[in-house]
Amino acid sequence: MSEDTYNPNKAIHPGVTLADVLGASSMTQSELAERTGLTPKTISEIVQKKNPITPETATKFASVFGTSTGFWNNLERNYQETLIRLKENERLDKEAASLGRFECYKDLVRWGYLPKTSVAREEVSNLLGFFQVSSLDFVKKTHPVAFRQTKNKSFSHESLAAWLRCGEIEAEKIRTKPFEKETLIDNMESLKKLTTIRNDQLQNQLQSICSEIGIAVVFVPYFAKTYVDGATRWLSSDKALIQVSLRGKSSDRFWFTFFHEIGHILKHGKTDEFIEFENDRSDSLTLKENEADEFAKETLIPDSLFKNFLAKKDLSDEAIVNFARDISVSPSIVAGRLKHELYERGYKDAWKRFPRLTKKIEFARK
Numbered sequence: 001m002s003e004d005t006y007n008p009n010k011a012i013h014p015g016v017t018l019a020d021v022l023g024a025s026s027m028t029q030s031e032l033a034e035r036t037g038l039t040p041k042t043i044s045e046i047v048q049k050k051n052p053i054t055p056e057t058a059t060k061f062a063s064v065f066g067t068s069t070g071f072w073n074n075l076e077r078n079y080q081e082t083l084i085r086l087k088e089n090e091r092l093d094k095e096a097a098s099l100g101r102f103e104c105y106k107d108l109v110r111w112g113y114l115p116k117t118s119v120a121r122e123e124v125s126n127l128l129g130f131f132q133v134s135s136l137d138f139v140k141k142t143h144p145v146a147f148r149q150t151k152n153k154s155f156s157h158e159s160l161a162a163w164l165r166c167g168e169i170e171a172e173k174i175r176t177k178p179f180e181k182e183t184l185i186d187n188m189e190s191l192k193k194l195t196t197i198r199n200d201q202l203q204n205q206l207q208s209i210c211s212e213i214g215i216a217v218v219f220v221p222y223f224a225k226t227y228v229d230g231a232t233r234w235l236s237s238d239k240a241l242i243q244v245s246l247r248g249k250s251s252d253r254f255w256f257t258f259f260h261e262i263g264h265i266l267k268h269g270k271t272d273e274f275i276e277f278e279n280d281r282s283d284s285l286t287l288k289e290n291e292a293d294e295f296a297k298e299t300l301i302p303d304s305l306f307k308n309f310l311a312k313k314d315l316s317d318e319a320i321v322n323f324a325r326d327i328s329v330s331p332s333i334v335a336g337r338l339k340h341e342l343y344e345r346g347y348k349d350a351w352k353r354f355p356r357l358t359k360k361i362e363f364a365r366k
Contacts, residue, residue, distance in 0.1 A: 011082040013049035014075035021065055022047075036060040052076050089121060095128075096120040098136040102127055104162035107223045113166055131165060145233075145273040156225035160275070163223040164231060167243035170218035171235060174207065178238040179214025184266065187213055188299065191262070195255050195300070195330040203363050206258075214239060215265065219363045221246045229253075232261040233273040240265050244363075251359040252336025256296050263295030264288070300329055301337055309334075310341070317356055332359040 022032060029047065033040045038057065045051040053061070058072035099105075105123055108114040114126045124136070131139050139161050140147050146161040187209060194206055203219065210217045216235070222228070222245040231243045242261045244254070257276055264274045268288055297303065309323050315338060317331075324331040335354040342350035 008082055009086070011079055011086060013079055014053045014072065015046045015049045015051075017075055018043075018053075018061070019047045025065065032064065035064045052080075092121045092124045095124045095136055099123060099127075101156075101158045102136070102162075103156060103225065104159035104223055107159065107221070108162060108166075111166070111221050113169070131161070145275060152227065154225055155227065156223075159223045160226045160228060163220055163226050163228060163245070164243070164275075166220045167218050167231065167241060168235065170220060171216040171239075171241045171243075174211055174216040174218070176211045176214050176216055176239050179240055181266065184213045184215070184262070189328070191259075192299065193328055195251070195333055196328065199361055202361070210242070215242055216240070217242045217244070219244050219246050227278045229276045229278060230257045230261055231273070231275045232264045234270040237270060240270075246363050249361060250336060251330055251332040251361050254361045255300060255330075255333055256336070259296035259299050260292045262299075263292035267291055267295065297337075300333055301327060306337065317354065320354065320357060330359070331357045 022029065027035075029043045030040050032038075033043050036043075036057075038060065042051065042057075046053060046057075053072050053076045055069075055073060058069045058076070061067070061072050062069040099120060105114065105127065108130065109116045114130055117123055117126065127136060128134065131142060133139060133142060139158065143161040143164050146164055147157045190209055191206075194202060194209070197205065207217050216239060218241065220243055226245075228245055229249070230245065231241075233241055235241050242258065242265075244257065249257075260276065261274070264272065268274075268291075272288070274288070274292070305327060309319075312319070320334050320338070321331045324334045335357040339350045339353055342353065347353075
């Protein structure tokens with residue numbers, strides 16, 4: 001068995017070997033002390049596993065017993081490495097008690113972020129490396145925004161933290177220019193026009209334009225029990241991150257989420273972190289979330305133009321398509337806005353309206 005695969009479950013102190021060698025050579029500890037210049041106490045404490053064999057001591061033992069210096073150094077090194085490994089295994093075994101909270105491991109394996117394993121100790125080690133922490137208890141400190149209170153009993157804080165971490169990993173792959181607020185404002189119309197292009201062209205063009213602005217846009221698969229649509233945060237003062245789940249969603253919902261996140265970037269601080277959930281809104285963030293909502297609505301369909309369109313009382317597909325063309329957005333966005341408006345006015349079947357104009361967006365994971 002090679003040295004790389006041999007992992008003894010017990011650390012053997014080199015003093016054990018020294019005692020065996022002394023016995024085989026019929027040499028007493030006192031005689032060894034006389035031959036090496038070491039004190040009898042030093043020899044005794046090595047044999048009793050109280051002291052290590054130092055490199056200097058190894059050289060002296062090699063001369064007396066006719067062995068190599070490396071023989072004794074390797075005994076000591078292997079002993080120390082085994083002690084460390086066994087101690088680490090013990091720590092990982094204790095950490096394994098937390099694995100029940102990390103159901104996200106299945107999603108991380110599914111999407112290629114972590115290797116599959118049936119060994120709890122390995123699963124812990126992989127998670128520690130993934131989150132870049134020395135204990136799973138510290139995940140709360142690395143992604144505190146994921147651990148806010150929620151009334152949803154099936155929600156998983158750890159899964160959301162894992163999803164956010166995946167966003168950071170994906171963002172590291174995207175080179176961006178330093179963020180400039182003015183550049184973002186100047187490119188708003190270009191971003192808005194992307195609502196009208198084909199799905200197979202959208203992902204690359206969106207990421208390309210945003211990287212020139214200083215924003216990394218990443219698409220991370222949906223993780224079970226996160227109920228997340230998107231998130232915004234700053235990775236540095238020069239690089240913002242917009243993260244979107246790859247869960248299939250309507251075109252209007254995707255674009256509203258995207259421009260909502262852009263609203264956060266333009267209007268709110270670089271220390272803020274925002275997560276958009278399905279049908280959930282944190283009371284402590286209501287003001288800023290409402291500001292981002294208004295920004296998204298006004299950017300996609302200016303309120304004054306939308307009111308003028310409603311005043312004509314023509315909600316036919318043709319009228320919607322023509323209005324969408326006039327304001328340079330996808331008809332699906334106008335249809336989505338109308339559904340919301342009709343629902344607010346009491347039309348319970350509003351979400352079933354305009355089926356021919358409702359489009360889904362599916363992003364491929366690179």
